[in-house]
Amino acid sequence: MTVTTDDARQDLLGRIQQKRRQVEGFVAGAVPRKHRLLNVTIIGGTLAAAFTAGPAAGGATFTSWLTMTFGLTAPAWQILCGAAAACSVAATVSTQLLKTQHIEEHVARAQSCRAKLEVLEIGLTTGHIDAVQATTEFIRCVEEVSFLDHRAGQPARPF
Numbered sequence: 572m573t574v575t576t577d578d579a580r581q582d583l584l585g586r587i588q589q590k591r592r593q594v595e596g597f598v599a600g601a602v603p604r605k606h607r608l609l610n611v612t613i614i615g616g617t618l619a620a621a622f623t624a625g626p627a628a629g630g631a632t633f634t635s636w637l638t639m640t641f642g643l644t645a646p647a648w649q650i651l652c653g654a655a656a657a658c659s660v661a662a663t664v665s666t667q668l669l670k671t672q673h674i675e676e677h678v679a680r681a682q683s684c685r686a687k688l689e690v691l692e693i694g695l696t697t698g699h700i701d702a703v704q705a706t707t708e709f710i711r712c713v714e715e716v717s718f719l720d721h722r723a724g725q726p727a728r729p730f
Contacts, residue, residue, distance in 0.1 A: 580702045584695050587709055590716075591688045597719055598681050605674045608665040615662030622655035677718055684712045 626634050626648045637647035669675060691708055694700030700708075 576702065580695060583702055583705055583709065584692065587688050587692050587695070587705075590709070590713065591685065591692065593719060594681050594685045594688065594716055597716075598678065598685060601674060601678050601681070605669070605678055608669050608674065611665040612662045612669070615658040615660075615665065619655045619658040619662065622651045622658065626651055673718075680715050681719075684716045687712050687715075 625637070629636075634646060634648040634651075637643070637651075638645075641647070643650065687708065691700065691705050691712070695702070695705050
């Protein structure tokens with residue numbers, strides 16, 4: 572059986588559209604996650620610094636005033652240091668999740684691939700790109716987002 576040029580073009584177009592949907596699904600989930608982790612990093616680090624600044628600048632006078640003003644059962648410096656530690660841990664964990672899961676890199680690669688796939692789809696549909704050139708570029712895009720799980724558009728999990 573011989574595959575016609577139109578059949579090959581339509582098959583490739585279908586694969587491009589399927590890969591675009593997969594990449595879109597990944598980007599739709601990964602970008603908000605990236606933003607959340609970045610926000611936790613920024614806010615957690617800022618709050619940790621703020622919680623330690625009061626006792627550091629105001630000393631015993633400030634912490635005694637806080638303890639009495641709020642009727643605390645524990646010294647204010649202990650509460651502030653505990654809150655600072657919790658915020659610091661949250662910021663550290665968020666930063667490490669961003670780095671170890673390569674979220675920023677994967678998002679950038681997926682967004683780049685998404686744009687290339689759109690160009691390929693338009694080029695194939697309008698006839699500005701031939702099937703051979705489109706196939707070569709499509710293969711490059713697939714390699715670029717090889718971290719995606721082919722079933723659900725989610726990052727591949729080792730286990």
